[in-house]
Amino acid sequence: MNAPHPPKVAGIDPTVPPPTHTVPPAPPAPEAGPAPDAPAGTPPPVAVPEAPGSLLQDRLAGWVSDLTTLHELTERMCRTSALDTALEELLRAGAALVGARRGLVVWEPGDGLGPRTTVGHGLGRADLGHLETVPREALLTSTADLLAEPGLDPRHREVAARLGYAAGHAVPLATDDARLGTAVWLYDEPAAPDEHHRHLIGRYLRQAAEHLALLLEVERTRAYAATLTGELLPSRLPRLPGVQLAVRHRTGPRGGDWYDALPLPDAALGLSVGSVTGGGPGAVAAAGRLRASLRAYAVMEGEDPVAVLSDLELLLRLTEPARSATALFAYCEPGARRITLAGAGHSPPLLTGERRTEYAETSLSAPLGMLACWEAPSVEFRVEPGETVLLYTDGLLRRTGETMDRACARLRSAAVSVPRALRGDPGAVADHVLATLLPGDTARGDEDVVLLAARFG
Known part of the structure; x- marks a missing residue:
């Protein structure tokens, strides 16, 4: 049996440098001995004890x-x-x-x-x-x-x-x-x-x-x-012929952004993104209520995006008069590759493909809840085969730290730079855009980020 080792006393690691103002320890006093010229047999002088003030100074230096x-x-x-x-x-x-x-x-x-x-x-x-x-x-x-x-x-x-x-x-x-x-x-x-x-x-x-x-x-x-926000958003995206969907959602401390994608009658598809004012749990709950209401209006009259947003604006004014919200709703017909959309104070979608990368022309409109009666004309455009439509919330632009004009230009540049090999996958397109626009740690703001990608075949 090995004999037990005597325990050592651990101290502060010498790799941690001592403070620069620490008083150095006093050198040890030499041992007393007889004077060189003293006669033989003379006893050595008695050592004088260290002064109490010196001991106190050393102790204070140790405390400091x-x-x-x-x-x-x-x-x-x-x-x-x-x-x-x-x-x-x-x-x-x-x-x-x-x-x-x-x-x-x-x-x-x-x-x-x-x-x-x-x-x-x-x-x-x-x-x-x-x-x-x-x-x-x-x-x-x-x-x-x-x-x-x-x-x-x-x-x-x-x-x-x-x-x-x-x-x-x-x-x-x-x-x-x-x-x-x-x-x-x-x-x-x-x-x-x-x-x-x-x-x-x-x-x-x-x-x-x-x-x-x-x-x-x-x-x-x-x-x-993050859990609360996730529970208020779609658990999965629908699968429809002629269109592929992908979404990237990064929750910030403020919350309040939402997205949705739901199948509609006649093989149509409804896409929406939006954001409510304010922050915290109240904004997250309000976003959940608006999304649920918009789903109901889309099922009833989705082919008319202006009517959908008008109903949503009326509901917002009656139930939450202290809030406003931006929203965009798009009625998509994948078979015809036709999109009809309306926006309320929201950034326009970005179309990207082999031959073009440009923003869709949408009418300028105030956010929901800002006017006594909201209404703005809708726009209609067609998507070329293989093109991807990017819908996003303003948090994506604000997290860049740039002005909105410069952020929009950077978003377009990020979409242009998507490699050809990735353009067939909307998820890969969304990942590339996020990595290019917000490299590294994206937590440069407290805004939510939503990027919804729809690729049409």
Whole structure:
């Protein structure tokens, strides 16, 4: 049997630079000895104890250094805006404070509403998979020396040997009101933080937990809004001869955009997009009500888009007088490749194909709810075989950060640049346009984005 290793005392990782204003430690005093010219047998002089003021100065310097380190690490945490990023920052800062190379956070909010996840620092996906097989109670317990731990779970010992760690320090993540999870830092050799560093990591985690709790609420709110919006929109797109449909919808914090595609009598198809003013759950609910009402009007009189939008405007004025909305409704006849549409304050559709990429000519009209009685003439045009009609909400243009004229020009350029090999798939066309118009992270605004593509054969 191997003799247990004496546990080491872990400290702050030396890779974290100390504050520039930290007072350096005083050099050790030389040992006292007899003077060189003293007669033989003369006893050495008695060492004078260090002045109390010097000890106090060193202690204050240590406190200032600790507070500065905690302040810098807490500032880094507060600059994070996503839960995953914040957990990674917590592990990185904690590893520096306790002198560990690796660690993980088991995130499981105590209210059971999720999300539940495990985030690692210095651990690969396979490593996290092995750690998931260790009983949770054994993994989330501090152990200064796993080899010397009596009654260690055999699976824990096996995983520790495989991953090469010999000790762990676990700290719960919690606020005054809720438990959030547990953070564990792993040491390559038997080790444990001393009382001073346990105090530092405790203070840091108390501040970090409050920030993590706020990010958790933000993430839950966004997920709730996205779920609510998704439930108010079509669960699937219809399949009709002569037309292929695809849609891309990205929910923003404000909400309020909708789209629809529904089969109509005589093998026709109704397409609509729109947006209501305001934001939040109220705007999402209002968009759902308008979409449901427009479906009913489209079934009854879809061949006349002006009548459909006129009825919708009357309903909006009577039921929600404080709101206005933009809308576009298109009555499509795939067999004849003919489209009749009307718009109320909405951006015109974009037609793109091998021979042309241009905006459909629509009449200028105010949004619904802005005039005492809305009415605008409809327009009719034909689509060439293989052309795709793009219907979109203004959020797509606003997220570019450009003026509306420049954003429209960029949208047309994105449609022109679609490769020929992709033009037969409306989903690929929509993806290319989004990737070109909004490269990288598209969250440059709080607007919804809707892009509905209809390719006619």
